[in-house]
Amino acid sequence: MSAPGTLPGVVIVRTGTANLASVVAGLARAGAAARLTEDPAEVASAPRLVLPGVGALGAAMERLDALGLSGPLADRVRAGRPTLAVCLGLQLLAERSDESPGVPALGVVPGNATRFSGPVRVPQLGWNRVVPGPGCRLLEEGFAYFANSYRLEAPPPGWSAALADHGGPFVAAMERGPVLACQFHPELSGAWGLSLLRRWLAVADEAAGGAW
Template sequence: MIAIIDYGMGNLRSVQKGLEKAGYASVITADPEQVRQAPGVILPGVGAFADAMNNLRTSGMIEPIQEVVAAGKPFLGICLGFQLMFEASEEGGNFQGLGIFPGQVRRLPPGLKVPHMGWNALTIRQANPFMDGISDGAEFYFVHSYYVDPADPGLIIATADYGLHFCAIAGREHVFGAQFHPEKSSDLGLKILENFGKQVHAC
């Protein structure tokens, strides 16, 4: 059963419903041990980076997340959860992230309406099983004011364009992150969750 981490900052039930529609059982949990034991883990998130890291720290979730990733279990970060996977964010100052991926979280350029909210097309930069059934130009639903800037371009699976080409999906091996909300992105979003579920069941 896929664990959806409850640390007080996410549309947890919508993610769970999305997994259900994609055919995969999940549990919303605030128990670090349940996260450790899960075959796959999703880190959602809506809100401020510093608050989210503080909540992960006080809830005892940072070490279980690191252990899950080190153990080779499938892991997916969504929206703020994706940003938390990087080393640091400039949101509200300079705050340390989980450091799963190298790179920074940066504010969208001046002059753009923020948050960037609505449907936006993806440009696929590299083939990946996480993108099975997703064609170049497919649209997904975004809500964000910051974007990830990976230090390793090889992590970038797909980009989107909003005043600049920014990383919309990053990943390596079993670990992935999406800046958009697959659970709010209709059938194609469900396909993303299905692809993640397939990787969990394959492990």
């Protein structure tokens, strides 16, 4: 537990090539002090964890496996410990991705990430409207900033999802208790994204028993 008056802490998984400055700055604006880790024990036990990710899925899984982080990550998401997965972080929760076909991902949710198809620009770079489906507590309607070429086409069972459309509907984000996975970048989604970060921090704090 931190001393009264200090900022609540968030631990960010150092996924390697990911440019983390925007995530750290976004969390700071939302009122949380972030620090980076690649320690499996800390990934397992951190009261609030962020799994960021840019770059290719194969490279990210290789690093997570090499550091021994894949098991603790999958376990904490299955157990519903407060976790925020961003962009590639969402796809890492699936079984695999067209991007790196031979590489098993964390496999916390069924399904594979597939490449955008149809007459749309790839990568999707820009702001798209996010529409929450039934059961969403954290996700609200609004515009979010996306930077992705792959996506989940349908929400996995047991998760509440928000959809967006880029040549067809895809999973913009999904939540289950204090676990939130966003295909978009909340830290780059202006005031709307900032308020989502704040809601996740509040729910995560509740779930963590206020242990700060």
